[in-house]
Amino acid sequence: TLNEIQEYLKDYKLFYPPDPTEKNCSIGGTIATNASGARTLKYGSTRKWINSLLIVLPDGEIMKLRRNEIKAQNFIMSFSTQSGKNYSFKLPEVSIPPVKNAAGYFIEKGMDLIDLFIGSEGTLGVIVEAELKLLDQPEDLISLVIFFENFDDAYEFVDRSRRIKKEKKFSLLSPRALEFFDNRALKFLSHKFPNVQGKKFAIWYEQEVYQENKDEIIDQLSNLILECNGDLENIWFAFNEKEINDIKEFRHAISALVNEYISRNNLKKVGTDIAVPSNYFKEFYNFCCESCRLNLIDYVGYGHIGNDHLHFNMLPKDKIQNELALDLYLEFCKKAVEFGGTISAEHGIGKLKRKYFELMYPEKVLKEMFEIKKTLDPNLILNRGNIFPERFYDEK
Structure with a gap:
């Protein structure tokens, strides 16, 4: 493993x-x-x-x-x-x-x-x-969770962190992880991590460091947090390996807590795995939130914001809301493709997302991909149904 x-x-x-x-x-x-x-x-x-x-x-x-x-x-x-x-x-x-x-x-x-x-x-x-x-292995790590009062400030911090990393102008900042939690995700997490109770938005920042530049990096990071209106007084900072692992557990816990909630209340989750270009991420996140609010569907947002990759989980309360959530999921996929993004940033297509995959490419392109499979697997025996629609298998 x-x-x-x-x-x-x-x-x-x-x-x-x-x-x-x-x-x-x-x-x-x-x-x-x-x-x-x-x-x-x-x-x-x-x-x-x-x-x-x-x-x-x-x-x-x-x-x-x-x-x-x-x-x-x-x-x-x-x-x-x-x-x-x-x-x-x-x-x-x-x-x-x-x-x-x-x-x-x-x-x-x-x-x-x-x-x-x-x-x-x-x-x-x-x-x-x-x-x-x-x-x-890196010599050392700094790992911290930074809290913000609104989404715009949180995203400004992410965007500036990435630009600094890319441009490397007079800065030592170079994050290896930037993860996002909205207020609804933090509400779920507060039951297990009481130090996030009442917080609005959070970014987990992690960077590899050397001992000789660690203090300077922390100073530069503190300045950036202040410039982006982050809550410098209530940062959750990891000072040792155990605390670094605690923050990692905090990030990993959100998926489990959402799934526990779904199971406990006999509900179904409808969750995205969408990534869009960075100039569209704020618009896409706000589109998802507003769509759910208008349809009275509860939701939780988190994900790999450094890659503009959003896990937006809708939590419908009944069969009618579930149908609505599936309709919204289709609209989110269409919007992502319109923005030049993908319907799946990391989970793949499998068997459940095949119809949404067809939004991304013309049928001609999908059939050309399928021809690759037919060349290497002429009897179509490996993982039938993954990626491609079933009708492709039936065509002669």
Whole structure:
């Protein structure tokens, strides 16, 4: 599992950057889904951290893929397996959204073949072995939760933190995680973490530091918090490893608490996994909130705001509200696509989001993606129903 790998690496002062919330997930599963997590802001998703894969194709052919060894010629991908069997197919000439994205196959002109299998949701082959790229453990971390009175100030802090990180002008600030909690998420969390009782909006900020620059970074961060009207007096600051882990548990607890509430009250959750370009995030979040308020549907908002990736969970109280929530979910997906975003930033399409995936690309592009599957899996035996609509399987 991911947790076993990370624990093993501690003895060697190394770590594997991808950090999805579920620590007991399998490494193969994280590769098949191109898993991500809070550290995606700095390190990207799983794709960046895979050096090689050993894959068994549906027909039993075996191939060892090493990064940078097999690349498409423009949009034509050709390769051979260990036995010498040849494969060739055309990639769709399409641009995938310029945001954190886990919807459908990764497609890019001149792309590396290994990246096609990463995030393919088990539809193209079975991953049996992987070589991971590792990094030295950081010397130290600063981790803190900052509270704001309104969403605009919270997002201003996020946006300025990212711009400073990108421009690196006269600043040491370089967050590796920026996570968001709205007032409704904090209300859920306050039952387990009383220090957030009554707070409106919160941002979890985490950064790797060295001892010699830690104090200067904290000073620069404090100034930025003040400039963005953050509550400097009530910051939840982690001073040791236990407290750093407590803040991580705070971030991970929101999903569990929402699910417990759903189960306890025999309700259904309708939750988004949407990311949009940063210039549209505020408008998109406000659109979601206002839509729910107008329809009297309760909701909880949180997510990986550093990547403009929102988990917006609607909590309908009955069957009528559930139908309304599903209608709103469709509208949220349409709005995300209109803004140039994705309907799935990290969870993938699976079987439940197939109809929403069709909002992102013309049917021609989806069928070209499906042709890739048919080339590698001519009998269509691997994970039937994932990603593609059922009608594609029935067409001759």
